[in-house]
Amino acid sequence: MIKASVALAVVGLAVLLASLSGAAGVPFYLPLSSLVLAGIVFAGRNIPTFLRIFVVMIAATHLVLVALVVGAATGLITGDYTGYVPPPSAALGATAFGAIIYGLSYVPVVRTICRITDLYLDSQADSVIRIPFLGLVRAREGTIGIAMIGILIAINLAQVALNVRLSFFSRDMFNALEAKDAAAFWYQLFVIFTPLAAVFVAMALTEVLLQNVLSIRWRAFLNTYYLREWLGDGTHYRMQIMGRGADNPDQRISEDLRKFVESTYSLSVGLMNQAATLVSFVAILWTISAGFTFPGTSVEVPGLLVWVCAAYAILGTWVTHLIGRPLIALNFEQERVEANYRFSLARLREYTEQVALLSGETAEREGLGRRFGQIVDNYMRIVFRLIKLNTFTSAYFQANVVVPYILTAPYYFIGKISLGQMQQVVGAFSRVESALTYFITIYTTLADYKAVLDRLTTFEGAIASAQRVGGESKLAVAEAPGRDLRLNDLDVRLPDGSALMHTDELAFHPGERTLMTGPSGSGKSTLFRAIAGIWPFGEGQVLVPEGQTMMLLPQRPYIPIGTLREAVTYPSRADAYDDIQIAEALRSARLPQIAERLDDDRNWAQTLSLGEQQRLAVARALLAKPDWLFLDEATAALDEPTEGEIYRIIKDKLPNTTVVSIGHRSTLAAYHDRRIDMKKSDGGLSTPVDLRQAEPAE
Numbered sequence: 077m078i079k080a081s082v083a084l085a086v087v088g089l090a091v092l093l094a095s096l097s098g099a100a101g102v103p104f105y106l107p108l109s110s111l112v113l114a115g116i117v118f119a120g121r122n123i124p125t126f127l128r129i130f131v132v133m134i135a136a137t138h139l140v141l142v143a144l145v146v147g148a149a150t151g152l153i154t155g156d157y158t159g160y161v162p163p164p165s166a167a168l169g170a171t172a173f174g175a176i177i178y179g180l181s182y183v184p185v186v187r188t189i190c191r192i193t194d195l196y197l198d199s200q201a202d203s204v205i206r207i208p209f210l211g212l213v214r215a216r217e218g219t220i221g222i223a224m225i226g227i228l229i230a231i232n233l234a235q236v237a238l239n240v241r242l243s244f245f246s247r248d249m250f251n252a253l254e255a256k257d258a259a260a261f262w263y264q265l266f267v268i269f270t271p272l273a274a275v276f277v278a279m280a281l282t283e284v285l286l287q288n289v290l291s292i293r294w295r296a297f298l299n300t301y302y303l304r305e306w307l308g309d310g311t312h313y314r315m316q317i318m319g320r321g322a323d324n325p326d327q328r329i330s331e332d333l334r335k336f337v338e339s340t341y342s343l344s345v346g347l348m349n350q351a352a353t354l355v356s357f358v359a360i361l362w363t364i365s366a367g368f369t370f371p372g373t374s375v376e377v378p379g380l381l382v383w384v385c386a387a388y389a390i391l392g393t394w395v396t397h398l399i400g401r402p403l404i405a406l407n408f409e410q411e412r413v414e415a416n417y418r419f420s421l422a423r424l425r426e427y428t429e430q431v432a433l434l435s436g437e438t439a440e441r442e443g444l445g446r447r448f449g450q451i452v453d454n455y456m457r458i459v460f461r462l463i464k465l466n467t468f469t470s471a472y473f474q475a476n477v478v479v480p481y482i483l484t485a486p487y488y489f490i491g492k493i494s495l496g497q498m499q500q501v502v503g504a505f506s507r508v509e510s511a512l513t514y515f516i517t518i519y520t521t522l523a524d525y526k527a528v529l530d531r532l533t534t535f536e537g538a539i540a541s542a543q544r545v546g547g548e549s550k551l552a553v554a555e556a557p558g559r560d561l562r563l564n565d566l567d568v569r570l571p572d573g574s575a576l577m578h579t580d581e582l583a584f585h586p587g588e589r590t591l592m593t594g595p596s597g598s599g600k601s602t603l604f605r606a607i608a609g610i611w612p613f614g615e616g617q618v619l620v621p622e623g624q625t626m627m628l629l630p631q632r633p634y635i636p637i638g639t640l641r642e643a644v645t646y647p648s649r650a651d652a653y654d655d656i657q658i659a660e661a662l663r664s665a666r667l668p669q670i671a672e673r674l675d676d677d678r679n680w681a682q683t684l685s686l687g688e689q690q691r692l693a694v695a696r697a698l699l700a701k702p703d704w705l706f707l708d709e710a711t712a713a714l715d716e717p718t719e720g721e722i723y724r725i726i727k728d729k730l731p732n733t734t735v736v737s738i739g740h741r742s743t744l745a746a747y748h749d750r751r752i753d754m755k756k757s758d759g760g761l762s763t764p765v766d767l768r769q770a771e772p773a774e
């Protein structure tokens with residue numbers, strides 16, 4: 077950065093000297109603009125990396141432009157080329173861009189965009205990229221991202237420059253035609269146009285490739301980052317129980333991140349491209365309209381064509397806006413009704429059995445039909461609106477073809493401009509017009525982008541507050557010497573802060589099987605969550621014997637989609653146990669019928685009955701052999717004899733595991749040595765009472 081600004085400053089001073097010495101009339105403001113840009117680059121050391129790339133690339137462009145201007149003024153560039161040298165105002169335009177980007181870094185919404193973008197660009201992670209001709213190159217992922225964005229900006233600016241150059245080609249070719257100069261015509265076509273066109277194609281290909289590689293790498297990085305933040309340390313669960321601002325995390329991670337990456341790139345580089353196009357072609361229009369008089373009068377209007385073009389573009393955009401404005405709301409509505417329909421279908425898929433049992437298909441069909449009807453209604457409204465809009469835009473685009481001819485023909489007929497210049501005006505006019513229109517019409521994209529940004533920031537906010545709640549939790553689960561698992565002065569609360577359960581002291585002893593009973597809603601499961609360390613609300617200590625492991629089986633186990641092997645070994649890796657061990661665990665858990673189907677890949681949660689799923693979870697525990705096994709009604713779906721068998725198997729196969737169960741059935745007492753009952757006071761506060769009433773184990 078410092079080197080770049082020093083280089084700019086040196087160039088600025090050199091040009092200053094050149095202009096002071098009167099060297100061939102280098103405009104005085106060029107050195108000043110170099111110095112200003114040097115200052116911006118220098119000051120920009122503290123602006124976000126994303127914006128810094130733009131500032132530096134624009135500074136580099138400024139250098140090229142200044143070099144061309146100075147080269148022409150001092151006679152280094154001679155002959156044919158002097159006509160193509162950009163006017164000094166283009167270099168001033170680059171300085172203005174730099175200043176605008178610097179200013180943007182203070183706009184809050186831009187800062188938010190840059191903060192998310194810089195997660196990627198500032199990444200220190202080591203990575204590799206395959207570069208044609210160079211092979212695999214190692215670099216930081218952030219550096220790779222910066223390099224790709226830098227090259228893409230350069231390509232976009234070069235495309236604008238090529239377009240400018242091609243507009244001169246068009247002028248010269250038509251002038252050759254007008255003069256019936258065949259040699260000049262072929263020269264223009266083959267010597268000038270063909271290489272330029274080849275460069276254009278090569279750049280376009282590189283752009284497509286780089287842009288897509290950038291998008292997917294950037295998205296992959298953000299995807300990993302957000303998954304890590306969301307899944308890390310139970311944050312996802314805390315977000316859900318806190319229930320704030322975190323709806324549809326799946327959509328945030330899959331859809332919103334994709335849209336963010338694509339829109340951030342296209343809006344930033346697209347806007348810069350259009351701005352550069354605008355400045356460059358306005359300069360051409362301005363130069364050509366020098367000395368043009370207002371039609372029918374002798375009043376000279378500087379840059380007449382620029383004003384006409386701006387008025388024409390603004391008129392077109394304004395009418396487009398008037399007709400098209402309702403489309404923003406209609407498109408939002410379309411997204412909403414489509415999402416509703418999708419959600420209804422997904423819900424039906426999840427509850428297909430319940431619907432079939434209730435014979436609810438007709439009701440479902442009607443409900444789905446109604447929802448789809450909303451899609452059709454709104455879609456038709458969009459179609460009618462689009463027809464109105466297209467009627468205008470098609471007419472406008474047709475007019476675009478002839479309007480610049482109508483505007484310039486009078487000047488051509490009186491000999492003020494050549495045919496080539498007229499042709500150049502036509503091209504420049506349409507580019508300026510479309511650049512102006514672009515600025516105003518992207519507001520629909522911007523509205524969508526803003527919504528994506530809002531969703532991502534609320535998601536981040538929800539992650540941050542869940543992390544804060546986790547970090548500040550006074551309910552500590554810690555390892556401690558000793559053999560008992562102890563609860564010290566433990567208060568368990570609900571997310572709103574109200575007290576749910578309190579115990580001064582409660583200890584679970586190794587080898588002693590404990591049954592917890594109590595009325596529904598008294599907080600038994602929540603106490604287990606607190607012991608497992610995932611419930612942050614409350615205070616006090618859960619002290620786990622050093623180096624010992626815990627496993628908690630809930631009533632409804634989680635069965636991932638995949639092979640049976642993955643389901644049984646979850647959350648360990650599928651190869652953590654060999655097939656013999658897994659099949660043995662399944663057989664022990666009274667699931668012999670599936671023990672041979674370890675490679676069967678399906679949605680096991682929908683295939684297995686709840687009782688079978690509970691036995692699969694027991695097989696998991698048999699494999700994991702935890703020191704402490706908490707069973708939260710984990711066998712409630714089994715018949716009593718099978719439940720008894722399962723408890724006996726756990727005792728036999730896991731002799732070193734201490735079992736603590738929650739259950740409502742009286743028969744459970746026979747498999748436990750001790751019973752703790754949750755007593756709920758009138759005020760709603762529960763207290764565990766040690767009954768020591770359970771029958772000794774058989």
Ligand SMILES: Nc1ncnc2c1ncn2[C@@H]1O[C@H](COP(=O)(O)OP(=O)(O)OP(=O)(O)O)[C@@H](O)[C@H]1O
Pocket residue numbers: 316317318570571576594595596597598599600601602603
């Ligand atoms: N995320 C939450 N937000 C608010 N309240 C909650 C939340 N989770 C649990 N609760 C409340 O905490 C109380 C205790 O719930 P818990 O599941 O621990 O009871 P339980 O004794 O295990 O009940 P059951 O025997 O029916 O399983 C209930 O009133 C429940 O509504």
